[in-house]
Amino acid sequence: MATNDMVEIRWHGRGGQGAKSACLLLADVAGLAGKFVQGFPEYGPERMGAPITAYNRISEKRCTIHSNIYYPDYVIVVDESLLDSVDVTGGLKEGGAIIINTTLSPQEMRPRLRGWAGKICTIDARRISEEILGKNLPNTPMLAAVVKVSGVLDAERFLVDIEESFKHKFADKPEVIEGNMLTLRKSMAEVLVG
């Protein structure tokens, strides 16, 4: 039951890909921007590779609802292989969008989305993270993509705030901050909206 001034986001990933971390980071950064936030994972049996779901609510007033999100504005798919096993567009609002980590274009993805007629965005998060960070860490590119596509946060303010957050998060390995910032900027530039 989202109000008009609330954005609800659902993340689909696999254990170990960082979907939960990205979700919590988005909550933290949106909070820095003065929003009321929720970021929370839904746990089943914990294991690497198992499908996991995480959620964000970002709003102008404090949201007291503590249920999962059934009618999201945005859906993020961190692992393309989930499209075959999880109903990722379930409940996705007509005016919303799905953002998928894939090498394919939005037009190429549409046939795989069970009749979803709304907006599809794609980004090759694996390639971007491997090029810049040297590893397949798809969560940072996906975070940049959802900020860009949703407009829930001002993009420039987001980059300033997340750099602050990284400085705390990576206090003991500051060398990774620059790469993560570059990954965010490149991902914002590369996300395809179809």
Added chain:
Amino acid sequence: MSNRLSGNEAVAYALKQINPDVMGAFPITPSTEIPEYFAQYVADGEVNTEYVTVESEHSSMSVCIAAQAAGARAVCATSSAGLALMYELLYVAASCRLPIILACVNRALTGPININNDHSDSMGARDSGWIQIYAENNQEAYDNFLMAMPIGETPSVRLPVMTCMDGFITSHAVENIELLETDVVRRFIGEYNPEHYLLKKENPLAVGPYDVSSYYMEHKVLEAEAMKAAKARILEVAAEFEKISGRRYGLFEEYRMEDAELALVLIGSTAGTAKAAVDKLREEGVKAGLVKIRVFRPFPGEELARALAGTKAVAVMDKSEGFSANGGPLFAETRSALYDLKNRPYMINIVYGLGGRDVNTEDIEKVFGRLANIAATGEIGPVYTHMGQRSKEENA
């Protein structure tokens, strides 16, 4: 200061601000992050707590009992089977009148094995002599933890306090939070100067000896009187806390209850979801309200009866089964508390959310729909039911 923390982070931060003397540490999902984050504070020298890693929860509570008996402030955190393994020691702590503070991150108590939230763990310990205070969200988890020591340590009470929050739903959810300054927290908590303790050389004390039948009952009555006295102390501490935080707490929270005809009584994070449902129903003209129980032990029976006296139909929602064949533990307490009212509302019990079963605003609206029907017809139907059950055909 404003921040964004999960419930576990918030309690770990409260612990850092308190800087207790001793922590008995043993991990169990979903409370594990509390000793984990706190271990970092210990390693970084931000606290000087004696951090005792042990091999089980039976031992972590034993460490707390020994430390508190020696005159120290002792804390620990656990969930589910961990709390069950402490069971014997919970009674020892309470009957020795040791104001230990335990952060209980509520999780279903096995079995079948499940890591998600319900209240079956702490409800199982409801008769152990511990004060129990429940949180709706991360802010309340932090605030309740800060209030626990001033409640438990006061001479008229001297009882251990369990502060409870919903596993994952609260413990692992990052939300906005207002934190107090550490010097303000330390002034609020104050020094712990127990009158009697094991290692006081002027007046050494034996703790936990055998009690003979001719005195045992007097000691249990003293413990029962302390639990009664805790009610007033909880309100006093809440009033002091409001002065430093601006946040007001009572034994329970009444939400839109002024003229409510249909009301829910429940505990924990679902209260937030229910508030949204109440708001929606109020917009539609339904006189809906909510009582969120914050303090379950001591149980605020008289106060609750007054709060519900004007209602027509009440649904008490239990997040633990209880297996009494007569409704859940919150229902038993609430219905008993209302017995002496001249005009009692109709009452039903709904057990919900076991093992992490999600509850949304629509589920809550359906409960109010049932209450409206009961108030209109006087027909209660089944008194004790379970929310959102699959049909037998679906189960097959």
